[in-house]
Amino acid sequence: MAGAMGGAAMLPRGFLGAQANASPAHGTDSTDTAIPHTPPLEKFVDPLPRPMTAIPDPSVYPGADYYEFTMRQGSWSFHRDLGPATVWGYWAKNPHNPHKPIGMGYLGPTISVNNDHPTVVKYRNKLPTTHLFQFVIDEIRKGNPQLTPTAPPPYESKQPFPSNVNVWNVVHQHGGFTPPQSDGMPLHSYSPDGIHAESYTTLDPSRTKPNEAVCAYTNHERSSMLWYHDHGMGMTSVNVYAGLAGLYFIRDPADDRLGLPQGEFEVPLILQDRTFNADGSLAYTMTLQQGEDTPVVNGKAYPFLAVEPRRYRLRVLNASNERFWRLMFSVPEDVLPQPTLPFWLIGTDGGFRAPLHMLNFLISPAERYDLLVDFSKMPMGTKIKLMNYNAPVHFPGGDGPEISDVMEFHVTKPLSGGGDRTTPPRELELPTARPIEVTPHTRRREWVLYQHQLFGTMTLNAVPFMEPSQDFIKVGSSEIWEYINPNHDAHPMHVHLVNFQVLNRQPIDAAGYQEDYEKWLYGGRKPENRPVLANYLTGPPIPPDPDEALSDKDTVRSYPETVTRIIIQEFTPPTGEIASIPGSATELPAEYVHHCHILEHEDDDLMRPWTIVGDGDHGQGQGHGR
DSSP: OTTSSSOOSOOOTTOOOTTOSSOOSSSOOOSOSOOOOOOOOOSSOEEOOOOOBOOOBTTSSTTSEEEEEEEEEEEEOSSTTSOOEEEEEEEEOOTTOTTSOBOOSSBOOBEEEETTSOEEEEEEEOOOSSOTTHHHHHHHHHTOTTTSOOOOTTSOOOOSSOTTOSOOBOEEEETOOOOGGGSOOGGGOBOTTOOBOTTOOOSSGGGOOTTEEEEEEOOOSOSEEEEEEEOOTTTHHHHHHHTOEEEEEEEOGGGGGGOOOOGGGEEEEEEEEEEEOTTSOEEOOTTTSSSOSEEEETTEESEEEEEOSSEEEEEEEEOOSSOOEEEEEEOOTTTSSSSBOOEEEEEETTEEEEEEEESOEEEOTTOEEEEEEEOTTSOTTOEEEEEEOSOOSSTTTOOSOOOOEEEEEEEOSOOOTTSOOSOOGGGOOOOOOOOOOOOTTOEEEEEEEEESSTTSOEEETTBOTTSOOOOEEETTOOEEEEEEEOSSSOEEEEESSOOBEEEEEEEBOHHHHHHHHHHHHHTTOOGGGSOOGGGGBOSOOBOOOTTTTTOOBSEEEEOTTEEEEEEEOOOOOOOSOSTTOTTOSOOSSEEEEEEESSHHHHHTTOEEEEEEEOTTOTTTTOSSBO
């Protein structure tokens, strides 16, 4: 896109240029440290696993589905030719058989609910008190400047976790319309031995132990695929890398009339990249380079899926720590006139959108894409390859390990059920998102993705995460948020609580803006002297990417050397009690967070709180905006 590849002064963490032997990302700038590499693996020999679905217990909280999830260490084999790896995962209690919990060791079982029917979950932390990647925790505790958040002046740096905690966790329902006390924010963390972060909270405390927390979810969303994942303060990256993530489907019974593929023909694809030692164990290498070297889908490296010659609905989640993927479906030369199989995009993070015919798509960490892929014209025996191309790990200019092949679809199963009766994509009538209206009075709020030192900590508005909220938003109001990115990296920015729409993007004089922004910072941060964004714009507004247009999103790609604008229709958290649990409703003022979903950036402070306030609350309307 325009303005994406110019010469800004700020470089992303880990960017050393073409002369580097290894590209440091989340750790050291040394280029002589040996980096583990996955041993050669035969591709497409393991069938694609499908995470099991958790079974609710409706008897515990009237009017709600109840689950108990336990975080445990276990064993999982990522490939036929790899030995078992020690991993972390979520296990769901089975109300029909308490001796057979639901899970597979890695990742977690899928939660599937109907919209507006609430869910209550008790999360239990039974992980070890020594981390699976303890060397990262040790380096943060030692103050490694490339791992430990370093505050820009005049702020003082703070350790992200106490000296007696090596493991702590909290679960975030990503994309949910959730009261803050159930949102799973980093400072809600709790350890296996019951040590709590400063804002730890739980519903129904009489039913919880110190290593547990109860959360309640409204499920007041459009039909969509959310997900849940760890959000532990200072260690989200290594916790998720160990396996702590899973899917959360919001279903609408009215969708049955749409004629979409269902059951075995609706396939979730959780995309990650991992590196493995020779014995099959997980190797975390992002202290040495950007990204990992092997694709993993639903917990398997280079899997395949046997399919029928019919339409399939693929629900794609990018659950990678850092990697962007640009994906296409590659077909043999003699099958189609072109080398790729077209598909239809029918939904994004927040639900359905108008069907869009596509040949490829770019997906950043935490984004979700809802695809219809038609295998009906493929001859039996055809192998269609899901391929990744032209998407460096730190998009668009990173230099981590390249991954091309991801998985294969084998058209080897006979057509069942009397044929494909699903609706052709061109005939679909989907409940699409309504455009959010911009008015002259819509408030604008600026967020600068600031890096004060090469290879150093990144912050929003040059303020550490641990500092109190400085942005107060009137309940019920609408705002335009402007992510000003003077870096060479794109950053996937996730906002808790709300869905939004991408408004536009505009190229900026990144080097000039950074120079003047730093003068402002070191000149005392006087509001009247803050650089005016309009003075640094270098071209006209650019419309949203076609896949983003008129789509409800909770994560947006903030492209480099660009201001990315999103519009949020209404900051109104859920105010009613959930499942009649006292204290489950939102009380104002209510604090949430937003952050980069490159997890190593999030851990290193590219995250800030913001606060919803009532009409009479102190601080209303303050913050970086106009």
